[in-house]
Amino acid sequence: MEMNMNFIAFYAIQDAEGSGKQAVLQTIMGNEDYENSAIETFLHEEFKKMLVRKADRHPSTPKAATKVGQFMVEPGFELASNPNYAMLERVRQAKQTEDFTEEANKVIDAYIHTSANRGGIMLVVQVSLPEYSSQPFVLITKCDFEDHIVTLGDEKSLLRQVNRAISTKGMKAIQFPHMPHEGMVEPWEIKIHQASHAHYFEDFLPYVEYPKTKNEVAALEVVQSAQEFVLSEFEEDSEERIAEEEVLEAWANTEERTLQGRWEEDKVKEVSQPILERNPEVKLRLKLDHMKIDALLEDFGEQLQIARIGERYVVLLEGEYFSFDKEASPVEFLQPDSLDNIVSRMKSKYE
Secondary structure (H helix, E strand, O other), rough: OEEEEEHHHHEEEEEEEOOOEEEEEEEEOOOHHOOOHHHHHHHHHHHHHHHOOOOOOOOOOOOOOOEEEEEEEOOOHHHHHOOOHHHHHHHOOOOOOHHHHHHHHHHHHHOOOOOOOOEEEEEEEEOOOOOOOOOOOOEEEOOOOEEEEEEEEEOHHHHHHEEEEEEOOOEEEEEOOOEEEEEEEEEOOOOOOOOOOOOOHHHHHHOOOOOOOOHHHOOOOOOOHHHHHHHHHOOOOOOOHHHHHHHHHHHHHOOOOOOOOOOHHHHHHHHHHHHHHHHHOOOEEEEEEEEEEEEEEEEEEEOEEEEOOOOEEEEEEEEOOOOOOOOOOOOHHHOOOEEEEEHHHHHHOOO
């Protein structure tokens, strides 16, 4: 990847008098100075990693280290009306060192006035990738200070103490705009990487929202599919449709997920089909008393069956092989009985 460093500003974030932080501009470099500096040796490969790092628009968990954010605008307003976009775009469009310095200072000032600010080193970077885009990209990176560091010296001074050091381990970064694929630029999106419990950039970029996780998207699809089914199944304004809509509304807004006992298996499969067509990896997690089952929605009615015996529920799981956790159990020596015999024994408990 050819990467030209147009501008790079180096700031030290440190404690100010009283409370809060202050930023001290250490240096600003152009491409020539950068290529002849220790910063190039230390960070050039890290910058490349940031630019090619992949991020799902819908991550598996809200705690995903790398995620995509979208700039928020009011209906009828253009992207430039978003303050966070405007701030980053001014950095991206700066042509002269003085202009870049002014805009980079504004970025750092916005950061140190957030509650999530931390001491360390921040870099504001404008970089060009001529292979992929005629427009530059902006990187904002954060390295934390590491205290109590020693380095290996010579035979006369074996260990040398360093008061403060920085490393690329756990480095946080913002990339604007997002490049989901090589040569494809999304100006509405930024990419954030922050492998840390302290989410540095949410306070710093308050006008950015993050798409729902895969599970949240799947949950919305379940509700929408169920509502669509009710609309198509019952006549408008009929008592049955009104009753079903009320049940669905109550179900969609409750935290407690319980078996509703309203639809036959075929109807459940019918509602599930469009959901699975959009996302075959939708999870099905359920709990029977203290026993937890982690499956896929597509398993229902095939490898996973739900039944009743008397007033109790039965879950039947079907598969080709077993595996157990590391904890040893005598169950591993079991010679399985036939399903008919097991069902007969279960039924006899309620006769």
